[in-house]
Amino acid sequence: EDQVTQSPEALRLQEGESSSLNCSYTVSGLRGLFWYRQDPGKGPEFLFTLYSAGEEKEKERLKATLTKKESFLHITAPKPEDSATYLCAVQDFYGGATNKLIFGTGTLLAVQP
Amino acid sequence: GAGVSQSPSNKVTEKGKDVELRCDPISGHTALYWYRQSLGQGLEFLIYFQGNSAPDKSGLPSDRFSAERTGGSVSTLTIQRTQQEDSAVYLCASSSMGQGGNEQFFGPGTRLTVL
Numbered sequence: 656e657d658q659v660t661q662s663p664e665a666l667r668l669q670e671g672e673s674s675s676l677n678c679s680y681t682v683s684g685l686r687g688l689f690w691y692r693q694d695p696g697k698g699p700e701f702l703f704t705l706y707s708a709g710e711e712k713e714k715e716r717l718k719a720t721l722t723k724k725e726s727f728l729h730i731t732a733p734k735p736e737d738s739a740t741y742l743c744a745v746q747d748f749y750g751g752a753t754n755k756l757i758f759g760t761g762t763l764l765a766v767q768p
Numbered sequence: 769g770a771g772v773s774q775s776p777s778n779k780v781t782e783k784g785k786d787v788e789l790r791c792d793p794i795s796g797h798t799a800l801y802w803y804r805q806s807l808g809q810g811l812e813f814l815i816y817f818q819g820n821s822a823p824d825k826s827g828l829p830s831d832r833f834s835a836e837r838t839g840g841s842v843s844t845l846t847i848q849r850t851q852q853e854d855s856a857v858y859l860c861a862s863s864s865m866g867q868g869g870n871e872q873f874f875g876p877g878t879r880l881t882v883l
Contacts, residue, residue, distance in 0.1 A: 691874075699859070701872070
């Protein structure tokens, strides 16, 4: 059964204190791994898609990396505006034509000034 | 903007009542998804529409839940005889079809509270 586990559940950082969020996954065949950001009361906002082990993508202070078992979201020198819940999701290649996303429960990040 | 829109943003109803939630996908997106986000849980897939194909209803939790998509665009999720456990945020997403994994873009959600 496809499964996504995110850790830690919550993370508190000081402004400028770099860290990483973890997403461990189990799928029959990985079609894609997705990172989203979700602010309170809003829908998830797309950040990155990763397709194969070794792939990396960057956007401002965020960098996502992928191995065959997990993905990391690295946050470099975070700012208070980076505070949000970060969601990881996978698509299973053998999930048929649906392409549904299987989500983890997220990491709640708080960056204090 | 040209994002996914949902209405209403909030819905409070009494147990046993029916509710309808609406989703307007991004123009030109052929795939539409409904998910449910309950407190402390990850997003849960409900139903998927793609063009004129039969929808994938495998995620619907009970026969009280149904959805339709008219004209390949707007979708309505209906919950009949609502129960307190139906309280959640209902999110709609759309995507364009392509090779490999394709990004899904989410609306702001409808927060449903069943009293």
